[in-house]
Amino acid sequence: MKIRKAGVIILRIVAAIIMLQTLYFKFSGAPESIYIFSTIGMEPWGRYMVGCMELVASVLLLIPKIYWLGGLLGMGLMAGALFFHFAFLGIEVQGDGGLLFAYAVIVFLASLVAVLDRKNDIPILKNLF
Numbered sequence: 850m851k852i853r854k855a856g857v858i859i860l861r862i863v864a865a866i867i868m869l870q871t872l873y874f875k876f877s878g879a880p881e882s883i884y885i886f887s888t889i890g891m892e893p894w895g896r897y898m899v900g901c902m903e904l905v906a907s908v909l910l911l912i913p914k915i916y917w918l919g920g921l922l923g924m925g926l927m928a929g930a931l932f933f934h935f936a937f938l939g940i941e942v943q944g945d946g947g948l949l950f951a952y953a954v955i956v957f958l959a960s961l962v963a964v965l966d967r968k969n970d971i972p973i974l975k976n977l978f
Contacts, residue, residue, distance in 0.1 A: 860958075864959035864963070865911055881943055905922060910960070917964050919963065924961055927956045930953040
């Protein structure tokens with residue numbers, strides 16, 4: 850039981866760190882971020898909006914009683930990121946070797962674990978499982 854709890858905490862922290870470290874690139878107008886959001890037709894407003902939502906998701910993932918909210922938001926954001934990778938960007942973006950895609954997958958899965966860990970606290974999921 851303690852190992853599972855520690856695993857969930859580690860995954861929450863990993864997801865939060867990945868999302869937080871990408872904020873610098875979104876908010877500073879790094880060429881990679883501008884390229885990505887221009888390609889999907891959401892530059893600059895989408896870059897700022899996604900960055901703000903990732904900041905909120907990261908903070909929520911670190912709050913013990915409500916981290917499932919961060920998990921839901923993280924899953925939604927990463928589902929969008931994965932969609933855009935598959936539909937417009939490709940797995941590899943500007944020679945990154947698929948790193949951004951891998952980050953999106955990791956954050957999605959870590960967020961899913963956070964949500965499933967607290968499924969009894971989520972009204973709509975409580976009755977499904």
